[in-house]
Amino acid sequence: MAIKKIKLEKDLIDRASKLAELAGYSSVDEFITHMIEKELAQLDSGDDSIEEVEKRLQGLGYIS
Secondary structure: OOOOOOOOOHHHHHHHHHHHHHHOOOOHHHHHHHHHHHHHHHHHOOOOOHHHHHHHHHHOOOOO
């Protein structure tokens, strides 16, 4: 498995760290990996329309 580093804003990491601890994850990395896998699985399922995906990505701050 290739490992690639990504940059995230500090406030996003802080929020993720708090939620990871509350949810019982062993690390923020594990939590973020799980969230990305969960989101990708939902996108891959084909259940969402393009508009729903765009709204979700806007809500997450990835697109404006």
